[in-house]
Amino acid sequence: MEEIKIGTFVTFEGIEGSGKGTQVHMLYEHLVEEGYNVIATREPGSTAIGDIIRDALLNTKFNEMTPRTELFLFAAARAQHVEEVIKPALSAGKIVLCDRFTDSTLAYQSYGRGIEFQEVLRLADMAASSIVPDLTVLLEISVEIAFNRITHERALDRIELADHGMHNRIAAGYLKLAERYSERFQIVDASKPQLEVHKAITKIVKDLL
Ligand code: T5A
Numbered sequence: 656m657e658e659i660k661i662g663t664f665v666t667f668e669g670i671e672g673s674g675k676g677t678q679v680h681m682l683y684e685h686l687v688e689e690g691y692n693v694i695a696t697r698e699p700g701s702t703a704i705g706d707i708i709r710d711a712l713l714n715t716k717f718n719e720m721t722p723r724t725e726l727f728l729f730a731a732a733r734a735q736h737v738e739e740v741i742k743p744a745l746s747a748g749k750i751v752l753c754d755r756f757t758d759s760t761l762a763y764q765s766y767g768r769g770i771e772f773q774e775v776l777r778l779a780d781m782a783a784s785s786i787v788p789d790l791t792v793l794l795e796i797s798v799e800i801a802f803n804r805i806t807h808e809r810a811l812d813r814i815e816l817a818d819h820g821m822h823n824r825i826a827a828g829y830l831k832l833a834e835r836y837s838e839r840f841q842i843v844d845a846s847k848p849q850l851e852v853h854k855a856i857t858k859i860v861k862d863l864l
Contacts, residue, residue, distance in 0.1 A: 766828025
């Protein structure tokens, strides 16, 4: 019998360097302090199998990886993550904060890489076992500001090294997703200082809870 989802599923989306990891961590700490039963997780990865797939996906050695191979690897990592981490946590009534989910696949592999939207949607839905977030926080920021943040601190991975045009298509794609799924998307200005962004996100999440 299919498990019943009773927790709250909140996903965080945006381009690289938009501050998702930082904000998930700040929100997690805040909610734990307030006594909520919460977990923080991220994609791709967060399982033993997913971490191996993550290494293959981000490795700059694999320049020959085709868009479809990339799509299937992200889907495989998600299928494992959903079964091993997300479903059990939701079934236990927890709040799940997830750094990237299905919308990343739509933004990167469809709007970014150019694979047909309905095809990506079908596969992404299958990988997610049809689980849909209750809330998706989109951290909106320009490609220039975001990449300025990350290029100063580390080497770029295989996907980040894609051309500027692709990153602009992904950023624009996210806005289209926010319009298409307006019932669950909330857009936050991620160019503001960390604490300001945190306060805006906390308000949105508290309203939901
Ligand atoms: N991908 C992923 C797909 O193509 N399809 C998919 O289906 C999925 C799931 C994942 C890659 O895979 C792609 C997308 C990615 O290219 P990753 O390493 O997990 O790779 O990449 P990101 O999720 O993008 O992680 P990043 O660390 O690059 O970005 P974050 O988490 O958005 O940013 P964060 O919090 O690490 O912050 C970056 C820097 O900015 C600073 C931080 O201190 C840090 O130094 N910062 C701020 N500076 C100023 N003001 C603020 N408000 C700041 N907030 C953070």
